[in-house]
Amino acid sequence: MAAATQFGGRSCCVVVKRDLSTSLSFSSSFQSKLGFESSSRSICRQREGICGKRRVLKVRCERRVSAVVDVAERDVALRQGAGGNAAQLSIVMKFGGSSVASAERMKEVADLILSFPEERPVIVLSAMGKTTNNLLLAGEKAVCCGVSNVSELHELSFVKGLHLKTVDELGLYRTIISGFLVELEQLLRGIAMMKELTPRTSDYLVSFGECMSTRIFAAYLNKIGTKARQYDAFNIGIITTDDFTNADILEATYPAVAKRLHGDWTDDPAIPIVTGFLGKGWKSGAITTLGRGGSDLTATTIGKALGLREIQVWKDVDGVLTCDPNIYPNAKPVPHLTFEEAAELAYFGAQVLHPQSMRPAREGNIPVRVKNSYNPQAPGTVIDKVRDMSTAVLTSIVLKSNITMLDIVSTRMLGQYGFLAKVFSIFEDLGISVDSVATSEVSVSLTLDPSKLWSRELIQQELDHVVEELEKIAVVHLLQHRSIISLVGNVQRSSLILEKAFNVLRKSGVNVQMISQGASKVNISLVVHDGEAKQCIRALHSAFFENSSQPEVEEADFYQNGSWKPLVPSQTELLSAEA
Numbered sequence: 134m135a136a137a138t139q140f141g142g143r144s145c146c147v148v149v150k151r152d153l154s155t156s157l158s159f160s161s162s163f164q165s166k167l168g169f170e171s172s173s174r175s176i177c178r179q180r181e182g183i184c185g186k187r188r189v190l191k192v193r194c195e196r197r198v199s200a201v202v203d204v205a206e207r208d209v210a211l212r213q214g215a216g217g218n219a220a221q222l223s224i225v226m227k228f229g230g231s232s233v234a235s236a237e238r239m240k241e242v243a244d245l246i247l248s249f250p251e252e253r254p255v256i257v258l259s260a261m262g263k264t265t266n267n268l269l270l271a272g273e274k275a276v277c278c279g280v281s282n283v284s285e286l287h288e289l290s291f292v293k294g295l296h297l298k299t300v301d302e303l304g305l306y307r308t309i310i311s312g313f314l315v316e317l318e319q320l321l322r323g324i325a326m327m328k329e330l331t332p333r334t335s336d337y338l339v340s341f342g343e344c345m346s347t348r349i350f351a352a353y354l355n356k357i358g359t360k361a362r363q364y365d366a367f368n369i370g371i372i373t374t375d376d377f378t379n380a381d382i383l384e385a386t387y388p389a390v391a392k393r394l395h396g397d398w399t400d401d402p403a404i405p406i407v408t409g410f411l412g413k414g415w416k417s418g419a420i421t422t423l424g425r426g427g428s429d430l431t432a433t434t435i436g437k438a439l440g441l442r443e444i445q446v447w448k449d450v451d452g453v454l455t456c457d458p459n460i461y462p463n464a465k466p467v468p469h470l471t472f473e474e475a476a477e478l479a480y481f482g483a484q485v486l487h488p489q490s491m492r493p494a495r496e497g498n499i500p501v502r503v504k505n506s507y508n509p510q511a512p513g514t515v516i517d518k519v520r521d522m523s524t525a526v527l528t529s530i531v532l533k534s535n536i537t538m539l540d541i542v543s544t545r546m547l548g549q550y551g552f553l554a555k556v557f558s559i560f561e562d563l564g565i566s567v568d569s570v571a572t573s574e575v576s577v578s579l580t581l582d583p584s585k586l587w588s589r590e591l592i593q594q595e596l597d598h599v600v601e602e603l604e605k606i607a608v609v610h611l612l613q614h615r616s617i618i619s620l621v622g623n624v625q626r627s628s629l630i631l632e633k634a635f636n637v638l639r640k641s642g643v644n645v646q647m648i649s650q651g652a653s654k655v656n657i658s659l660v661v662h663d664g665e666a667k668q669c670i671r672a673l674h675s676a677f678f679e680n681s682s683q684p685e686v687e688e689a690d691f692y693q694n695g696s697w698k699p700l701v702p703s704q705t706e707l708l709s710a711e712a
């Protein structure tokens with residue numbers, strides 16, 4: 134009989150078997166009270182929800198008999214291994230495109246995985262190197278290049294060449310991927326014939342990248358004697374909305390993925406190699422993608438589904454850095470972040486993590502470690518529920534460029550209630566999401582992310598439509614080519630952060646056009662002109678992270694002449710500072 138673990142109340146608890154099937158189990162007195170002939174009943178409905186501040190799992194069997202258990206309790210039980218002492222899958226390791234860009238890199242990643250013999254990892258892989266970009270470009274070019282020219286497309290040759298070279302160099306059979314390469318060319322011919330690349334076709338097109346990288350890597354592991362099994366995410370229960378190119382993971386994913394991966398592992402252990410980035414639309418049944426960089430989200434989703442101990446995302450940098458190293462090479466690794474900080478960082482543009490990827494990790498309370506596959510010795514960044522904030526001031530500076538800002542001033546006088554509600558209902562009706570907001574009773578400034586508008590070609594038309602609608606109730610100024618600089622950190626120290634930031638910006642001669650502090654209290658956003666943004670980031674980075682002569686930001690500012698200055702300067706001090 135399969136071993137099981139149980140949690141919940143004394144008279145009624147949830148039992149999870151080794152294959153992750155669940156049932157409700159009753160004490161004998163409760164059983165006789167209910168009139169059930171056996172002490173166990175299968176579950177006909179289960180749903181996750183919020184109760185107070187707890188995430189709970191509500192399960193119900195026939196005759197409306199139900200149990201409510203803490204999700205955290207369930208996850209601990211799963212982590213300890215539903216199934217007694219059997220060695221269960223323990224961690225997720227996700228390797229991004231940069232980590233598996235060539236045969237040599239794949240060998241190094243295999244060595245890295247095998248250097249943790251005590252772990253039983255699930256591996257999530259992205260497409261090799263720049264494959265996704267090349268596939269997208271090939272698709273765009275196919276729309277207008279004519280069917281007969283498809284085979285000459287440079288991007289197609291690049292993708293074919295890279296994958297065949299990798300297979301050859303790893304000593305594998307070309308048949309692992311040859312079918313995909315033929316189908317890929319056929320698909321591009323189809324796009325050329327139709328002269329159209331829909332979001333649905335685009336997702337199908339890019340899926341070839343992950344489908345091939347995982348097959349190559351699994352074959353290589355098997356070749357070197359490590360048993361591995363390839364999985365396409367869309368066939369193992371990663372169920373999503375049908376929002377092609379930017380789909381959301383649905384709740385049904387978690388039990389389905391757990392059942393499939395745990396079940397296969399229990400029957401015949403082999404390292405699972407799963408395609409990142411991909412899912413299956415719940416209505417269409419078609420392949421969907423989770424948005425660019427979506428393999429991070431695949432990794433955290435699998436981590437939560439299986440209740441694993443840790444989620445590792447392996448990149449080409451030493452962890453999450455104090456700012457984008459492409460903007461400023463002096464960026465330094467950040468050792469610890471909370472889920473909230475990491476989510477805010479990702480949402481406001483730090484390309485290092487997918488914006489939605491922290492959600493499953495936070496819900497499952499599973500730590501995420503960001504590591505460098507080119508430099509595995511580097512400690513990386515640990516992202517967890519809490520961290521010591523006693524000395525934390527600023528964690529990271531993030532830039533989001535080319536955003537649009539709207540200044541909206543009510544045409545009515547003060548005291549006009551309902552103004553903000555009207556403004557936001559216009560955005561809701563038009564399906565446009567707003568990033569940052571600053572308000573007064575009769576005016577509101579807000580920023581829009583152009584990538585969230587429906588389609589790139591329509592941006593100007595859509596913006597004109599937004600302005601037209603808003604002008605029915607307000608005077609509107611549309612300000613384009615703006616950047617949001619997000620200061621992510623300990624906003625308990627917001628005055629200190631703002632004081633220092635504005636000092637830097639004043640010295641740089643930059644005028645901030647909007648300020649917003651999110652309710653999450655880990656982020657202060659400043660809007661500046663695009664042209665000034667990078668220079669601001671460099672200056673802010675030097676001030677917050679590089680001035681080593683200053684012991685700590687707050688000490689430097691408030692510990693002078695051997696004594697502490699009060700945190701709030703007196704009026705006289707402010708006046709003398711002004712002078």
Ligand SMILES: Nc1ncnc2c1ncn2[C@@H]1O[C@H](COP(=O)(O)OP(=O)(O)O)[C@@H](O)[C@H]1O
Pocket residue numbers: 228229230231232259426447448449450452453454455456457458459482483484485486529
């Ligand atoms: N704050 C940041 N910290 C670390 N990397 C960042 C940051 N902002 C932008 N990046 C960029 O993100 C890249 C890593 O993310 P990504 O390209 O998704 O990696 P992978 O493809 O390996 O998953 C880095 O090479 C770096 O250029």
Ligand SMILES: N[C@@H](CC(=O)OP(=O)(O)O)C(=O)O
Pocket residue numbers: 228229230231259260265266342409410424425426427428429
């Ligand atoms: N290959 C996809 C998904 C992904 O997550 O890639 P990476 O891990 O290399 O950012 C993309 O390029 O968007």
